Amino acid sequence: MQTSFRGKHLITLQEWTKEEIDTLLDVSYDLKRKFAMGQRTPYLQDQTVFLMFFEQSTRTRNSMEAGITQLGGHAHFLDTSNMQIAHGESAKDTAIILSSYGHAIACRNCFWEQGNKYLRELAKWSRVPVINMQCDLYHPLQGLADLMTIQEKFGRTERVKVSIIWTYATSHKKPISVPLTQSLLFPRYAMDVTLAYPKGYELPDWAIEQAKKNAEENGGTFRITHDQEEAYRDADVVIPKNWGSWVTNQSTQVVDDLLEANKHWKCTEELMKLTSKNSIYMHALPADRNNEVEDSVIDGPHSVVYDEAENRLHTAKAVMLLTMGGRS
Ligand code: CP
Secondary structure, rough: OOOOOOOOOOOOHHHHHHHHHHHHHHHHHHHHHHOOOOOOOOOOOOEEEEEEEEOOOHHHHHHHHHHHOOOEEEEEEEEEHHHHHHHHHOOOHHHHHHHOOOOEEEEEEEEOOOOHHHHHHHHHHOOOOOOEEEEEOOOOHHHHHHHHHHHHHHHHOOOOEEEEEEEEOOOOOOOOOOHHHHHHHHHHHHEEEEOOOOOOOOOOOHHHHHHHHHHHHHOEEEEOOOOOOHHOOOOOOEEEEOOOOOOOOOOOOOOHHHHHHHHHOOOOOHHHHOOOOOEEOOOOOOOEEEEEOHHHHHHOOEEEEHHHHHHHHHHHHHHHHHOOOOOO
């Protein structure tokens, strides 16, 4: 078991070996059991994690805040609009200063073609681990929780048929970071992955090439379809979720002609009937109910969205526990 990654940044799981990810999962299960039994886990006593948010959050903020409290430490919630970042302070200066005060810097910055670069700049200058709480490209904390949920529900990941399916939504122009993270991660665990979307909602070419390589190297498969029925047919796991057309159109406008032309890409009870007998419905949340998914599906027998959201707590704790604590 690979355990020595104290101080390691988590920007993307692609930069973590499978052995390291396995350790994260193992520790997540341990922390989940201990939390259920009411056992105290004060492993990070007196440690501070800074949580920098350029955008809104429910699950990520609260799983990190509750998580560090349960580990005996403390979180500073930082709305970046109230930091000197709003007056132009650089990522370099922010990283050097915050890392001299505490034990980890976590950041969410989803601005297209800026977020990941910002995280990388923080990581370059920080003396403590930088944890990606979602950027324009990756959402590793979500990917880990999703992987744990699939493992829990099926008792394995090998040959599990997973479909990551684009859906219509109008709430906001969502990042591509969730489907991109899942496309890279799941083939590494030998899942049979289908990515389905209407033309115009492509993920970057480099990500698709990497997903196929991950599949080849780890016994998984990865394919793309533009037929949503094909994606639902015989799937064990469906993850129907909206993402924006960032790769083909960088405008921040939410509703446009391409989106409206694809209103029928919605997870319905009829489509769920095509899935395998014990299939599960997953969503990172928040869901755009009745646009992305019918209430009868997200509230129905296939849905595991609340278990998936709960696993955000246990996996976030594992990431903090294994990366924090050391200072270079
Ligand atoms: N899934 C997820 O990251 O949720 P939040 O945006 O609420 O953090």
